[in-house]
Amino acid sequence: MRPSPSLSRRLGRSVVALTLFATVAFLIAPIVLTVVASFAASWTGVLPSGFVTFENWRAVLGLADTIGSQRSMGWSPLFRLPLGGETLTVLVPAELAFSIGLALGGVLINLVVGVPIAYAVARYEFPGREWVNAVSVLPLVPGVILGVAFLRAYPDLSATSFGLIVGYSLLKAPFMVMAVQSEFESMPLRQLEESARSLGASWPRTFLTVIVPNARSGIVSGAIICWALAAAEFNFSYIVWANGTQPLALFLQRHISNSSFTKAAAAVSMFFFIIVAVTLLLQRVGRRGFDIRGG
Template sequence: MRIAPSRRFGRGAVTTTLLLVVAFLIVPVFLTFVGSFAGEWSGVFPSDFVTLRNWREVLGLAETIGSQRSMGWEPLLSIGGYTLAVPSELLFSVGLALGGVFINLIVGIPIAYAVARYDFWGSEWVNAISVLPLVPGVILGVAFLRAYPTLSGTSFGLIVGYSLLKAPFMVMAVLSEFESMPLQRLEESARSLGASWFRTFLTIIVPNARSGIVSGAIICWTLAAAEFNFSYIVWAKGTQPLALFLQRHISNSSFTKAAAAVSMFFCIIVAITVLLQQVGSHGFDTRS
C-alpha cells in the first residue's frame, strides 16, 4: 500500500516549520537578553561577560548623565531609618497601561456582547468601528492636543488615549469568545430560574468568556505599555512613560545598555502577563 507523501512528510514538515519560526522569533530576544550582561558588543556577538553595569545604569542604581539618565527612584516609605524606594517611571507606566486596560474592560465587553448577541440597525457599523483602529497613535495624539487641551500632558489623558487606541483588540478577543457561546440559550436558562439580566450577565456570560477577556487584557496591556507615538506627542513633563524611557536608552546609549533596557521591558511584560493569566484563571469570577 502506497503512502501519500503528505502523510509521510506532512507532520515533519509542519513541525520543522514551526520550530524554525519559533527560533526565528526567540533568537533575537535571547541574544538581546544575553547582550545586556556584556561589557561590549561591537561585532556579531557580545563579549566581555559578565557584568551588571548595564542593568544598574538602566535601573538607576549607578550614576548616568544627560540624556542617558535612568528611571528615577522615589521614596515610598521609611521604617526604622530605612527608606523603601520604587522606580517611578516603571510604576507610572504599569499604572497607565493597566488603567487603559480597565477602561477597555468596562467599555469593550458590553460592546462585544451587544454585537454578538443582538441584531439591531447599524450593528454592522458598530462591529466595523469597534474592531478597527480608528487612527494611529500619532494622529490621535495631535487630535488630543486640539480637542482636549486639559487632558493633554496628564496621566488621565494618557490612560484615555491608550484605551482608545487598544480598544479594538479587546473587542475582537471578547467578541470571538461571545460568538462561540450560545448566548440566547444561556440567558433564557438563567432567566427561567429567576435571575435578572444584570445577574445573568455578570455571573453567567462574563465568567464563560473569561479566556477571551484575559487574552484581550494581555494584548491591550502589552501594546499600551509600549505605545510611543501617542505618548511622545501628549506627554508634557514629569515622570515619563516607559515607551519614552526605552526610546531614550535605545537612541542615546550603547547597544549593551539598550539591550538591558529592552530586556527589562521583556521581564515586565512576562511578569504582568503571568499576573493577568493568574487573575484570569483563579481570581476572575463574578459569581457569588
Template sequence: MSNERSIQTGTVPERNPGRFGRLSAAFGRRIVTAVIALTVVFLIAPVLITVIASFAAEWTGVIPTGFFTLEHWRHVLGLAEVVGAERALGTASFSALGYTITVPFLSLVFSVMLALGGVVINLIVGIPIAYAVTRYDFFGRGWVNTFAVLPIVPGVILGIAFLRTYPNLPSAISLVIGYSLLKVPYMVLAVQSSFESMDLRQLEESARSLGASWPRTFFTIIIPNAKTGIIAGSIVCWTLAAAEFNFTYMVYSRGPRPFSIFLYNNITNSPILQTAAAVSIYFLIVAGVTMLLQATGQRGFSVGGAR
C-alpha cells in the same frame, strides 16, 4: 471498472495516493513541525540574545562576550551615579503630612498603572460592545461592529487631536484615555470571539427561568464564561499600551516618564549594552504580566459570586 465492481460489492475501492501523497504521509508532519520550530527559534532568538547581552561586557558580533556584569542593569535602573542617569528609571520622593514617601522605579510603576488604567476602560467599554454585536440584531449592527474592531486613528494623529482639543488635560489622564481608544479594538475582537463560541440566548433563558435578573445573568454567568477572551484581550491591550510610543511622545509633557519614553531615551542615546538592559526590562515586565493574567484565567475569576 474496478470502482463499479466495488460499488456493486459494497467494498471500499483501492486508493492510490501517488508518490506525493506517500511522501506527504511519511514526512508531512515532520516537515510542518520543523518549520514551526524554526520559525519560533527565529522569532525568539533576538529576544534571548538581547537579554543575555545585557549581562555582557562587550557585544561587537552576533554573540556577546565578557560575562557576567550587572553594571548595565544598575545604570538603567537608576542605581548607579553615572553620566546619563537622567535616562534611568530612577526614584522619586513625595512629602505629605510631614512624611516623605520614596517610590523606587517611578517610571516603571507609572507606566504599569497607566496601561492598567487603559485596560480597565477597555473592559468597561469593550465587553458591552462585543456582547451587543454578538447577541442582538439591531439597525446599524454591521457598522458598529466594523468601527469597534478597526483602529480609530494612528497614535500620532490622535495625540495631535488631544493636544488641540484638550490642551489643559493632565498628561496622565490623556495617556490613559488615549491608550484605551487605541487598543479597544483588540479587546472587542478577543471578547467577541469568546461570546461567539457560546450560546448566549440559551444561557440567558436558562438563567432567567431560574429566577436570575438580567444584570445578575450578565455579571455572574456571561462574563465568567467569556474569561478566555477577556484575559487574552487584557494581555494584548496592556502589552501594546505599555509600549505605545507615538501617542505618548505627542501627549506627555511633565511628571514621571512613561516607559515608552524611557525606552526611547535609552535606545537613541545610550550604549548598545545599556539599551539591551532597558529592552530586557520590558521583556521581563511583559512576561510577568502575561503569566499573572494567564494564571488568573486558569484559576478562574468571579463576578458577583459566580466562578
C-alpha cells in the same frame, strides 16, 4: 512508484515541524540576543563580549554605585533613611510604576466599555449594528494620527496622566472588542440567559455572574493584548506627553538613543520580563476563573 501514505505523512509532519521550528527561532532570536547582550560589558564587534557582568542591570534597576548614576537613568527617590550618620537614598523606577498604572487604567476602561459593546454586537440584531461594529475598530490607526486628533479634540487632557489613560484605552479598544466578541459569538448566549432567568436571576446578575465568567478566555486575552500594547505605546505617548515622569516607552527610547547598546538591552529585557510576568498573571486568573457578584 508512488510513495506510501505513511511515508508521505511522516515527510509532511517533518516539513511542518521544521517550518514551525524555523519560524519560532526567527521570531525569538532578537529577544534572546537582546537578553544575552544585557549581560555583556560591550558590543563592538559581531557579537557581544565581556561576559558575565551585571552592571547594565544594576544601572537600569537603580542599583548603580552612585546616586548620580541612578538618577542619570531617570529614576526618582522613593525614600531617604538615616543610617549611621549618612542618608541612604533608595531610588525606584518611576517610569515603570507610572507606565504600569497607565496601562492598567487603560485596560480597566477597555473592560468596562469594550465588554458590553462586544456583547451587544454578538447578542442582538438592531439597526446600525454594523455601524457600531465598524466604529468600535476605528481606533486601529497609527498612534501618531490618533495623538494629533486627540490633542485637537481634548486640549485640556494633553500632558496629563488621565489623557494618556484615555488615549491608551481608545487605541487598544478594538483589540478588546474583537477578542471578547469572538468569545461571545462562540457561546450559546440566548440559552445561557434563558436558563439563568428561569432560575430567577435578574438580567444584571445573569450578565455579571453567568455571561462574563464564561467569556473569561476572551476577556483575559483582550486584557493581555491591551496591556502589553499600551505599556509599549510610543507614538501616542510622544505626541501627548510633555513633561514629568515619562511613560516607559519614552524611557526606553531615551536609553536606546543615549546609552550604550548593552544598557539599552538591559532596559528592553526588563520590559520583556514585565510583559511575561503580567501575561502569566493574567493567564493564571483566566485558568482559575473569576466571578462578579451583582444584585
